[in-house]
Amino acid sequence: MGLSATGLGSGMDIGSMVSKIVEAERAPKQERIVKNMNDVETNISAYGRLKTSLDTMKDLMYDFRRNNTFASRSTVSDNPETVSASADHQAVTGVYSIDVQQLAQSHKLVSDGLDAKADFGAGKLTLNLGGRSATIEIKPEESTLLDIVRTINKHPSNPGIKASVINDDSGARMILGGDKTGADNQLAVTVNAPITSPLQALAFNPASQNNAMNEMQAAKDARILIDGLALVSSETNTFSDAIRGVDIEVSKVTTAEDGPVTVNVDEDRATVKASLEQFVDAYNAFYQVTKALSKYDPETQQGGPLVGDSVIRSAVNQMRSLFSTPIEGAPDSLKTLSELGLSTTMDGRLEINNAMLDKQLAQNFSALDGFFGGNNGFARKVEEAVQSFTGVAGTIRNRESSLGDQRVRLRDEQETLDRRMEDLQNRTLKQFSAMDNAMGEMQSQLSAMMNIMPS
Template identity: 90%
Template sequence: MGLSATGLGSGMDIGSMVSKIVDAERAPKQERIVKNMNDVETNISAYGRLKTSLDTMKDLMFDFRRDNTFAARSTVSDNAETVSATADHQAVTGVYSIDVQQLAQSHKLVSDGLDPKADFGAGKLTLNLGGRATTIDIAEDNSSLLDIVRTINSHPSNPGIKASVINDDSGARLILGGDKAGADNQLALSVNAPITSPLQAFAFNPASQSNAMNEMQAAKDARILIDGLASVSSDTNTFSDAIRGVDIEVSKLTMPEDGPVTITVDEDRDKVKASLAEFVDAYNAFYQVTKALSKYDPETQQGGPLVGDSVIRSAVNQMRSLFSTPIEGAPDSLKTLSELGISTTMDGRLEINNAMLDKQLNRNFSALEGFFGGNNGFARKVEETVQSFTGFTGTIRNRESSLGDQRIRLQDEQETLDRRMQGLEDRTLRQFSTMDNAMGEMQSQLSAMMNIMPSG
């Protein structure tokens, strides 16, 4: 309250008296508001923890389903420095031999040796890369070799041609290179200037046998031979879907004495095992959260913030039901999670029987996608179950919304109480001040009467 005034008439500590009266009036109401607000904040935090642990499982299953994790493929190359590969879920398992006959390369041109200090004069250069062309103006007073290089590189419509200069014993040479490899991405450069203009030193027509610039590197496609039969070309050193679901990256030519590179595509059991372990860990983390939030200690008679809460019981029961309920449409060899070697322990956690899991992965790997994937598989069932709790209209979201409303009401109650106590303080202070003034007047009158009375 901050009151410390002392009554001038009575000598009483009016501020202290008013503060005690207001505090006595406020205490029970304030204690109730604080307790209820603490309970609300604790429950909001508890539901937040529960929601996060559930959403972790949902997000995992969404990622697994989106990425076709349970149909994952692995690739092994016996010479990864020459040929490497990656495979998606559509790849057919098998062993493939790859001969790298040619690497893709971009087109490069180089001029004859030139005077680096010379001006090449005004004109227009039309640059063409694989049919994409642009024309660049060269100004008379901005026509040195370096000026031309800067103009080409900075032109907003440059089709992808990089210009540079090298210096050797013959002088300065202009080098032009395309940013895309492949036989279709040839360079051409035509000059619109007088026939005697020095700019003519940069002309190049790939269809002509006579050119001012020289071909430094031909534009080529990469070419591989698969299993000694299928010849495949690509304008980059990556071959997509030459083998269905497999991307092949080539880096070197294969030598006849070394033979072809062998690529093995297989089912990625290790990735699937790691993903299943990740889900089991996520469920066990969720279960530990439910235990912590709903525990009750009979010795201390203290319970978790959500002890006895039906949301926790429902979430645990529905998840456990998923583990034992057969998935409709799944392969006969894999209908439930327990058939995969994942089961619930006596204390409620999930655990993996690795021997049983390995057996299923070796015998029924193709059944995994049918069990987990699709819109009716196990992964989707987990997502839907969690969504019913954490989604926009889910049970936990409804509880959080209700708690949010309670918090707003308690904040309103606090503001109302503060206003009432301020009013009580003001009224009480006025009353005490009036009483103090009256007592002061009485004392003054009594003192005056004593002064006029004759002394004995």
């Protein structure tokens, strides 16, 4: 709080004097608090950067392990517009011939031409689709063809049947279509109304040859022939595990002229290599962070916020140890990361020997998942190492918690100092004011004495 009071008795600038006294008392304590607070905030930020760089590696390895990245498979179709495919890590590599004999279809019905403006009267329609059914009441005051369409579409128990109306030369036609493909998802419409009711024009029984409505599109399963031997059907145009670990999506029927589609399932070396490059980049980013935080410049005698910190040394040493330590239970042909072509350079970075890696990917791909995957593989080892630093009970978390406590204490010290300085200011101001008042009274008394003395 600024002071500007001027002593009436002494003529001194009391406010300025009090401020200087208070500032002289505050300065060394305030400087210490500010310096310590800056150090705490700098260290919290530094540990945050270190933790983020470590967690990036951990998260990558978790994703690789969860997604079985190092056993990835690729698929190539020579006619993707007709047949496309995707494969998981369980797929057996090979070349497969796919002949698409039939696509899956949903069931569709169409009525004869009807009078769109006529009332069809009261009654009930029971709609069935693949074993799911709903009974829909048609009210006499809402019984035009459009009314019936709206009632069907908005019914809460509709089993998945979409109704619509088209108009052609013969009149208005109702179309009913199922929302699921497959031979088992046939439509049926049972009419509960007098035999003479116009609603009877909407009846359909798939088991009967005589129906009021007509089959516009039959319900069909998709059907493919694999390698000229295995005939496989599916309710949809997707075939899951017809070939182990492979999902096949068909879009067109193959013709005798074009012949079957060839699908090649292979080891996905490109994805694995890109994943390893991701990890190398993540480690090198971590290593650059450690160098920036722990560097020391002898010329300026300035160091990074964590110079000399044992946490950084420990983190780097643990990661480097993982790179050279054999993984127990891994295939004999791939026990360490360096055998895959990944090793540390003289300056501490991790680099890839592409020739060595490409050779391992080409000749020893099946060993990668055994080295990286599982609960004891390299990926899990990286996760555990990082967790020991960044986890709830990790070293970095403990340091951050301690720094947080220091920050709270410094804030408390700041509040205490502010209160003490405010008390000092008020107390000193009162003292100076009292002195100034006393001096004013003395001057008044002196002036009075001078006035009564003879000149």
